[in-house]
Amino acid sequence: MIRFEQVSKVYPGGQKALSGVSFHLKKGEMAFLTGHSGAGKSTLLKLISVIERASAGRVSINGHDVAQVSPAQVPYLRRDIGIIFQNHQLLMDRSVHDNVALPLLIEGFSQKEINKRVSGALDMVGLHGKEKHNPIMLSGGEQQRVGIARAIVNKPPLILADEPTGNLDPKLSMDIMGLFELLNDAGSSVLVATHDLGLIARMKYRTLTLKQGQMLFAEEHQL
Numbered sequence: 249m250i251r252f253e254q255v256s257k258v259y260p261g262g263q264k265a266l267s268g269v270s271f272h273l274k275k276g277e278m279a280f281l282t283g284h285s286g287a288g289k290s291t292l293l294k295l296i297s298v299i300e301r302a303s304a305g306r307v308s309i310n311g312h313d314v315a316q317v318s319p320a321q322v323p324y325l326r327r328d329i330g331i332i333f334q335n336h337q338l339l340m341d342r343s344v345h346d347n348v349a350l351p352l353l354i355e356g357f358s359q360k361e362i363n364k365r366v367s368g369a370l371d372m373v374g375l376h377g378k379e380k381h382n383p384i385m386l387s388g389g390e391q392q393r394v395g396i397a398r399a400i401v402n403k404p405p406l407i408l409a410d411e412p413t414g415n416l417d418p419k420l421s422m423d424i425m426g427l428f429e430l431l432n433d434a435g436s437s438v439l440v441a442t443h444d445l446g447l448i449a450r451m452k453y454r455t456l457t458l459k460q461g462q463m464l465f466a467e468e469h470q471l
């Protein structure tokens with residue numbers, strides 16, 4: 249699904265974010281990505297979603313080298329990726345329904361199909377019946393779940409989450425992780441960036457660890 253081969257990223261201005269990173273996330277696999285703040289987690293996710301481009305090395309998604317993807321093709325590649333941020337960037341002046349429907353409108357589904365899928369996604373995140381609410385009326389945890397519903401509404405084969413539980417209490421964090429497990433069971437590959445080691449320890453997934461832009465080997469992960 250995702251393959252990094254000796255990938256480096258230097259931002260304009262010279263800030264090194266990743267150096268010689270190699271790893272493979274298999275189709276249908278769920279894994280955590282961890283490391284201190286500034287270790288390069290967000291940058292790694294941005295290279296996968298082609299928000300940023302690698303300075304060296306090769307990033308492939310489903311066997312396609314993303315360096316070959318032209319700017320015009322990037323939106324098509326992103327349709328296959330559900331991206332979840334800590335700051336969920338909801339439209340506060342639109343209803344929950346409209347927020348979640350956004351990715352489907354872009355793809356030109358019928359109103360009937362949109363309603364069916366939006367309601368399915370809201371069911372999945374436990375927000376059934378909140379369609380007409382504005383996100384501003386919801387709690388932080390509920391808003392986060394609206395963001396997740398929006399990211400999964402078109403059933404993407406790949407889900408990327410950047411500190412998805414950053415603002416949530418431990419109970420809500422576990423609920424959100426449970427959601428990712430459900431999505432993974434339903435066939436999506438899932439990569440979750442988090443510095444919440446307690447959360448990782450409570451789950452059974454492989455952990456990729458970044459330290460100052462470098463990926464540690466499996467036996468170094470406990471360090």
Ligand code: ADP
Nearest residue numbers: 259263284285286287289290291294334410411
């Ligand atoms: P995180 O929660 O992942 O640690 P940061 O606070 O490091 O996030 O970064 C927040 C946002 O600011 C990210 O989109 C990141 O790419 C961007 N950013 C981080 N450091 C810099 C920087 N030195 N210059 C410009 N943008 C930055």
Ligand code: ADP
Nearest residue numbers: 259263264265284285286287288289290291292
């Ligand atoms: P993390 O998500 O693990 O906190 P980031 O990928 O956000 O790490 O950042 C890795 C390094 O790259 C940090 O030193 C950060 O300041 C820098 N960085 C991130 N985004 C930018 C940016 N847009 N411009 C310049 N430097 C950045």
